[in-house]
Amino acid sequence: MTEWTGRRVWLVGASSGIGEACAHALHARGAQVLVSARGAAALESFAASHGGSHPAQAWPLDVTDPAAVTATARAILAEGPLDLVVYCAGHYREMRATAMDMADLNRHWAINYQGALHVLDAVLPAMLARRAGHISLISSVAGFRGLPKSLAYGPTKAALTNLAENLYVDLSPHGIGVSVVHPGFVQTPLTAQNQFEMPALITPQQAADAMLADWARGVFEIHYPKRFTHFMKLLRLLPYRLFFPVVRRFTGL
Numbered sequence: 001m002t003e004w005t006g007r008r009v010w011l012v013g014a015s016s017g018i019g020e021a022c023a024h025a026l027h028a029r030g031a032q033v034l035v036s037a038r039g040a041a042a043l044e045s046f047a048a049s050h051g052g053s054h055p056a057q058a059w060p061l062d063v064t065d066p067a068a069v070t071a072t073a074r075a076i077l078a079e080g081p082l083d084l085v086v087y088c089a090g091h092y093r094e095m096r097a098t099a100m101d102m103a104d105l106n107r108h109w110a111i112n113y114q115g116a117l118h119v120l121d122a123v124l125p126a127m128l129a130r131r132a133g134h135i136s137l138i139s140s141v142a143g144f145r146g147l148p149k150s151l152a153y154g155p156t157k158a159a160l161t162n163l164a165e166n167l168y169v170d171l172s173p174h175g176i177g178v179s180v181v182h183p184g185f186v187q188t189p190l191t192a193q194n195q196f197e198m199p200a201l202i203t204p205q206q207a208a209d210a211m212l213a214d215w216a217r218g219v220f221e222i223h224y225p226k227r228f229t230h231f232m233k234l235l236r237l238l239p240y241r242l243f244f245p246v247v248r249r250f251t252g253l
Contacts, residue, residue, distance in 0.1 A: 001084065001134060001177075002216045005030030006054070008082050010073075012063060012119055013089030015042035017188030018138060018211075021204035022086060025212055027056055034076055036061040037089070063089045063115030073122035084215075085123050086136045087116045092190040095152040105152050112156035116163065127176050134177035136215070137164045141182050141223070141232040145243065148253040168220055179220055183207055184228040200228035 001007070009026050013019045015037035023033045023046065032054040035043050043058035050056035061072050076082065091111040093104055116137055127133035142150050143157030164180035171178055185191055185198035186207045202225050210224035223229040235243060247253075 001218075007031045007084065008034065008080055009084040009086065010034045010036065010059075010076060010082050010123075011086045011088055012036045012061065012115075013087065013138075014046070015039040017088070017190065018183065018186055018204050018207045019086070019088030020046065021208035022088070022211060023056065024050070025205070025208040027054070029212070030054060031083075032056070034059055036063075036072065038062050063118060064110045066118045066121075069115075069118040070122050073119070077123070077126050081126065081130055082123060082133055084134045084136065085119065086138070087119055088138050089115050090138065090190060092153045092193075094149040094193070096149055097151055100151070108152040108156050112153070113159050113163070116160060120167075124171075124176075128171075128174055131175035134179070134215075135164075135167060135171070136179045136181060136211075136222075137161075137167075138181040138183065139164065141184055141229055143182075144232050144236040145247075147247065148251050164220075177218070179215065179222055181211060182221060182223040182229060182232075184223075184225055184232070200225045 004026055007030075009031045011019050011023050011033060014023045014035035019035070019037070023035050027033045027050045033050070034057045035046055036059045037043055038060065040058070040060040043060055047056045047058040059072050059076065062068055089111055091108050093108075095101060095104065120135065137160050139160040140153070140157040142154045143161050147154055161180055161182070164178055168178040185201045187201060187203050191198060207224060211222055214222040235246065238246065
């Protein structure tokens with residue numbers, strides 16, 4: 001995807017962070033962006049400041065409500081086909097097995113993974129009928145291996161990556177593109193709660209630029225910043241007898 005003028009893009013989870021930055025970058029390149037999240041005020045503010053010949057649209061939505069997702073997708077598709085759907089919605093809280101919080105575990109699962117399923121169920125039939133469109137799921141390097149304080153977050157991102165891989169296998173023959181995004185540390189409201197130094201921290205704008213560049217290249221896996229994600233990829237290759245000591249040494253946990 002190199003030409004964005006006139007393209008319709010639905011970004012789910014776009015009230016802040018990476019989703020908002022992507023919406024801004026895509027609008028600047030001529031796309032009509034449709035932004036969804038629970039925070040209606042933030043969405044309306046974004047839409048009001050992104051007008052012009054292809055005004056942005058605000059579609060408030062709770063991804064944990066499948067009926068609401070279906071109704072919103074139906075209304076959006078009634079106005080025209082979607083060229084790109086980006087699932088950016090995410091929830092993150094530190095958690096360790098010594099202090100499990102079942103309610104928050106379920107919340108991670110509902111937003112980070114099940115919400116993506118609700119959106120896919122709502123948009124894929126129209127894409128399959130057209131044999132066109134692209135799905136991009138924002139996962140995380142936290143899903144590569146089991147990491148300290150990521151008991152709730154990491155498994156949901158691992159599941160999202162696996163989901164994207166399955167989607168690519170199944171949908172490529174039908175003309176539908178699929179990509180998965182593995183960010184490192186990005187300055188967002190989610191990472192702001194971290195009480196440790198985040199290596200290779202980048203801005204949401206830098207993350208959005210990396211995503212647009214790799215959408216243009218047509219790659220399946222988008223990961224950034226490379227100086228950090230390559231290290232995380234190396235960790236993924238280590239046998240357990242080396243992986244666990246390395247993690248303890250670098251995290252002190």
